[in-house]
Amino acid sequence: MDYLHDLFGVAGKAVLVTGGSRGIGLAIAEGFVKSGARVTICSRDAASCNAAVEQLRPFGSIAAIPCNVASAEGRRELFEQLQRSEHKLDVLINNAGSLWAAPLAEYPESGWDKVYDLNVKATFFLIQQFLPALEAAAKPDDPARIINVGSINAISIPAHETYAYVSSKAALHQLTRHLASQLAPRHVTANVLAPGLYPSKMQTAMIERQGLDSMVAPIPLKRLANTADMAGTAIFLASKAGAYLTGAVVPVDGGLATTR
Numbered sequence: 001m002d003y004l005h006d007l008f009g010v011a012g013k014a015v016l017v018t019g020g021s022r023g024i025g026l027a028i029a030e031g032f033v034k035s036g037a038r039v040t041i042c043s044r045d046a047a048s049c050n051a052a053v054e055q056l057r058p059f060g061s062i063a064a065i066p067c068n069v070a071s072a073e074g075r076r077e078l079f080e081q082l083q084r085s086e087h088k089l090d091v092l093i094n095n096a097g098s099l100w101a102a103p104l105a106e107y108p109e110s111g112w113d114k115v116y117d118l119n120v121k122a123t124f125f126l127i128q129q130f131l132p133a134l135e136a137a138a139k140p141d142d143p144a145r146i147i148n149v150g151s152i153n154a155i156s157i158p159a160h161e162t163y164a165y166v167s168s169k170a171a172l173h174q175l176t177r178h179l180a181s182q183l184a185p186r187h188v189t190a191n192v193l194a195p196g197l198y199p200s201k202m203q204t205a206m207i208e209r210q211g212l213d214s215m216v217a218p219i220p221l222k223r224l225a226n227t228a229d230m231a232g233t234a235i236f237l238a239s240k241a242g243a244y245l246t247g248a249v250v251p252v253d254g255g256l257a258t259t260r
Contacts, residue, residue, distance in 0.1 A: 031231020196253025
């Protein structure tokens with residue numbers, strides 16, 4: 001038990017999860033809270049932040065900072081508020097994301113900009129802003145961690161017309177590799193968690209429209225991803241067990257994209 005705790009433990013680490021009030025972000029936050037980390041989540045919606053805190057408070061340390069990380073003002077507010085309680089940041093999890101679907105001929109520039117501003121631009125500038133706090137926590141044998149939530153849609157092309165989402169996640173994967181190369185000498189790693197189908201708000205309407213059996217039919221493991229899948233992979237990447245990984249894209253998709 002002591003060996004496993006040492007290898008996969010994240011107790012006492014300061015963790016920030018953007019978009020952490022619901023869906024994959026909430027699943028990851030829950031895993032870290034229950035593992036003894038000090039977790040802060042952020043989201044645009046104050047009510048959903050408060051609900052997430054109430055849900056997770058019985059299990060450990062959880063706080064929320066309502067803000068919009070797609071804006072420079074929101075990112076600055078997040079940084080300033082978190083600095084009041086955490087001068088070092090062990091793990092930055094960039095999960096906040098946006099999706100826009102529309103036919104090619106009708107795809108709006110406003111939708112494209114919304115997706116890229118959050119999925120790529122906000123992630124880069126959050127990393128830039130929090131880099132001193134990450135470096136303050138970094139050690140040669142226990143690096144600070146950046147975990148960017150990408151998508152298997154950056155690996156395998158979906159049938160739906162989500163042009164900005166697919167290309168933004170591919171950009172995020174490549175950005176993460178570039179950051180991994182640049183930040184390694186500073187003892188900061190950067191990896192991608194690339195989820196497959198997860199019953200998040202983005203997927204709920206599709207599940208209702210197509211039916212669960214139809215959705216899981218092409219997945220070799222014949223189920224959607226669950227909370228443990230998301231949290232377990234993120235905890236692995238943040239633990240001693242994942243300390244030697246950087247620049248990796250880890251598909252958590254039941255084989256959907258990786259065996260296609």
